[in-house]
Amino acid sequence: MPPSCSHVRQVRDVSARTPDGCEECLATGGRWVHLRLCQECGHVGCCDNSPGKHATKHFHASHHAMIRSFEPGEDWSWCYVDELFVQPAVRVT
Numbered sequence: 001m002p003p004s005c006s007h008v009r010q011v012r013d014v015s016a017r018t019p020d021g022c023e024e025c026l027a028t029g030g031r032w033v034h035l036r037l038c039q040e041c042g043h044v045g046c047c048d049n050s051p052g053k054h055a056t057k058h059f060h061a062s063h064h065a066m067i068r069s070f071e072p073g074e075d076w077s078w079c080y081v082d083e084l085f086v087q088p089a090v091r092v093t
Helices: 008-012 023-028 054-062
Strands: 035-038 044-046 066-069 077-079 084-086
Touching: 008 066, 008 077, 023 054, 035 054, 044 054
Parallel strands: none
Antiparallel strands: 035 044, 035 066, 066 077, 077 084
16 A cells, blocks of 8 residues: 555454444345445445445544455455555555
8 A cells, every 4th residue: 555545554453343234224224235344443334336325424424544345255445535445455464
């Protein structure tokens, strides 16, 4: 990752709080398209193509900048603040 993104320091070794789907959609009976995992707290939210856009809403509420795909076979991270796509996903070392 380029040195211009300091948010990688916020990445933690987290487990998904709701491994079966988007936390908010599961609570309200909503639906999602793709899932994203907050790399700081383990929140699972739906992507911006989903009606709820809960991953982005979680970022705005928490200021947790780094997410990674929570889709099988995908290995990438995204920094909301720097609008930076990273492949493979950022991992705790």
